[in-house]
Amino acid sequence: MRNYRIGIIDTILLAITVFVVSTAGVAQEDNRITKIIHLSGTDKDHRVDWDFKIDKGRKSGEWSKIAVPSNWELEGFGIYTYGHDWRRLRPESAAIGQYKHQFSVPKEWKSQTIELVFEGVMTDTKVMVNGKLVGPVHQGGFYRFKYDITRFLKFGEENLLEVEVKNASDNDSVNRAEKDADFWAFAGIYRPVYLEVKPKEYIDRVAIDAKADGSFKMDVFTENIKKGRTIEAKISDLEGQSLGSVFSTEADRTLEKATLNYQAENPQLWSPEFPNRYQVEVSLKDGNEVLHTITQKFGFRTVELRAKDGFYVNGEKVKFKGVNRHSFWPSSGRSASRALSIMDVELMKDMNMNAVRMSHYPPSQHFLEVTDSLGLFVINELTGWQNAYDTEVGKKLVKELIIRDVNHPSIVIWANGN
Known part of the structure; x- marks a missing residue:
């Protein structure tokens, strides 16, 4: 039996090969390769303090610090709500969090394209750089989204990032799909935030x-x-x-x-x-x-669903033996780590399982990297606890889900909600 220990994982695998660098010491960088610059920490065990203020609940009404990524409830802000209970606990459960963070970009990047990437924010996210809105408010708490912020930056100077996060979405179909559910409804910037630096073309x-x-x-x-x-x-x-x-x-x-x-x-x-x-x-x-x-x-593999027969992978009939999995840890909520992903996948494989269903939302990116590398079939799922997004926001979130996860060989089924 494996000895499970949550420790520091030295190598973080990304969906694409990148250079991970700081904003200092960029003199001999290769501009032909995408660079990843984290503004937050990388996971629940490696975080960066941002300025933060919440308007309701615990520690509300004044600026303080919060570690990012995190769910703000686990950091002592706002109130805890379990799923559908959030409606009866309004207005305290419909809190708004304000984040601020300063970062610098070197003058040498002026000829590059700079995108600001959020891996997951619960729920509505309004983003400003140097006092200017960089794009539309993002709605949906379990999906990667990004903005091209090149024209908003001050190269060679300090820049101010401001993020307003609404726990309850202004679109009630998002609340029905993501919060009126039988699982914890957390809030905040709970997955990493980073810059992608690329050439103009x-x-x-x-x-x-x-x-x-x-x-x-x-x-x-x-x-x-x-x-x-x-x-x-x-x-x-x-x-x-x-x-x-x-x-x-x-x-x-x-x-x-x-x-x-x-x-x-x-x-x-x-x-x-x-x-x-x-x-x-x-x-x-x-x-x-x-x-x-x-x-x-x-990975090379062929997936087939044969009528009145069954599910086949690489020409062999497959019987799924697996479990549902939430992205959750008692001390950090939905903010996870690659170490947790490895622990969970190895536990499933020790139980002779071959499959896992993402219940009831897409997982952190590192979980799918682990199912790819260690070997586990995945049913990836669009959020929807017995309710659906409306068509307008649903189309956007399906696209974000597929764009992020399409190249994972472990994903063999895409589920349209619970």
Whole structure:
């Protein structure tokens, strides 16, 4: 039996290969690769203090400090509410939290694209940089969202980030889907916040379909590209051993995406028993010059639901044996860590399980990285506890869910709520 210990995890795996750097010492950085600059901490065990004020409940009415990421209830602010109880506890349960944080960006980044990324905020989020609204209010507490803040920044100077978070959404369909439920309703910036620093012309994301027969299809979404660009890709295992040759296509600046196809010879397949993974290095090029490069992990596997028969993965019939899992820890609420993800997945596998359902919302990104690497089927779920988002916000959140999680080989079913 494994000895479970929650400790410091030295390596944090990200959905793309990045350089993690501080805002100092950037003289010899490679501008062709996306850089991740955390403004918050990285998980429940590594946090950064921000200025904070809440308007209702405990410690309300004055500015103090709060560790980010966190749920503010666990830090002594506001009041605790369990699911649907929040309605009878209004107005105290409908608190508004104000966050402030100062950060600097070097002058050298003026020619770059700077995006501000929130991995998860409960619930409505209004974001301002240097006193200016950077985009629409985000509604929905379990999804990654981001803003291009390049034009709002003062390069070489201090910048002020202000975030207003409403515990109760102004859209009541969000409250019905996320809060009128049989689980704890927490609030605040509970997942990491960071900057993504990219070139002006860049690869925004990729969506991969890699099947058991070795066929590989990838949609590459680009931004701000000029005429005459090409997209080049190369697949290797996680040790860097190449799987075949380089392949490429022209990038049409009038289209949202470019599609690349390739046939790999005899790849090792992904399954819970043998979670083999590969990585694809994708480059945006101007002739022989590389403008931007990302690296995305993935797995080759084929998923089928056969009528009147059953569920098949890689041609073999599968019976799911698993559990539901909440993202939760007694001392930190929904703010989690990669160490917790490893502990939970190893516990499930020790019980001879092969599957886990995300109940009732998408998990932290590191949990899916662990199910990919250790091997566990995942049913990923759009939030909706016996109620649904309205069509307008629902479409946005489905898109955010798929964009973040589409390349995880462990995800074999997408659930449209509970």
